[in-house]
Amino acid sequence: NAGVMQNPRHLVRRRGQEARLRCSPMKGHSHVYWYRQLPEEGLKFMVYLQKENIIDESGMPKERFSAEFPKEGPSILRIQQVVRGDSAAYFCASSPGQASYEQYFGPGTRLTVT
Amino acid sequence: GENVEQHPSTLSVQEGDSAVIKCTYSDSASNYFPWYKQELGKGPQLIIDIRSNVGEKKDQRIAVTLNKTAKHFSLHITETQPEDSAVYFCAASRRQNFVFGPGTRLSVLP
Numbered sequence: 001n002a003g004v005m006q007n008p009r010h011l012v013r014r015r016g017q018e019a020r021l022r023c024s025p026m027k028g029h030s031h032v033y034w035y036r037q038l039p040e041e042g043l044k045f046m047v048y049l050q051k052e053n054i055i056d057e058s059g060m061p062k063e064r065f066s067a068e069f070p071k072e073g074p075s076i077l078r079i080q081q082v083v084r085g086d087s088a089a090y091f092c093a094s095s096p097g098q099a100s101y102e103q104y105f106g107p108g109t110r111l112t113v114t
Numbered sequence: 115g116e117n118v119e120q121h122p123s124t125l126s127v128q129e130g131d132s133a134v135i136k137c138t139y140s141d142s143a144s145n146y147f148p149w150y151k152q153e154l155g156k157g158p159q160l161i162i163d164i165r166s167n168v169g170e171k172k173d174q175r176i177a178v179t180l181n182k183t184a185k186h187f188s189l190h191i192t193e194t195q196p197e198d199s200a201v202y203f204c205a206a207s208r209r210q211n212f213v214f215g216p217g218t219r220l221s222v223l224p
Contacts, residue, residue, distance in 0.1 A: 004157075006157075031210070033210065035212075035214075041216060042120075042203055042215055042217050043203065043212075043214045044214070045211040045212060048211055055210070056211055059211065091157055091158070095210075101146040101148075101163070101165070101207065102148070102160060103148075103160070103212065104160060105150070105157040105158045105160075106157050107156055108156075108157050
């Protein structure tokens, strides 16, 4: 049973470019969460999605950041006009559904903004 | 909102000794407390969790205890091995979004 998959694993963008991070949840999981981790810090919640719905985006910056989880295909975290402060590791987690508390994390995408 | 503190920030133990990491939380409505292990360059791995209706849970060398009244929970690792060396994160949740502690870097010295 494949785990949570994220790609790319490493992404380098220049200031002002767009970054697209993809996450495929574990098989049978319909809930996806995105977290950001700065160096030497804990993970910070960004957004929680179900298929075609954003359930909670309270941790996501209002500008430049957006997320989606379409009916078909992976979840996408999109960062427009990246700045150096966006450099971080972005992790995706998935869970089977609302009755289940466990979240299983992917390997992360390390974004570097030059 | 929820705030989670974690101590110590770094911990070194001799192989075979026990390690204890403690976390406190602020929101009395939190009801789920997972622990994750993160190795360098990898994603967090769920190692054990506990719900608020349980006081203690054990899985081989790993155990977690929860004190709801005091709002703190602890991770206990016995008979530590070098492969236990990693950063450990606690989290608290009452909905789907976890609030993580800042992490504890555990080093097991051979």
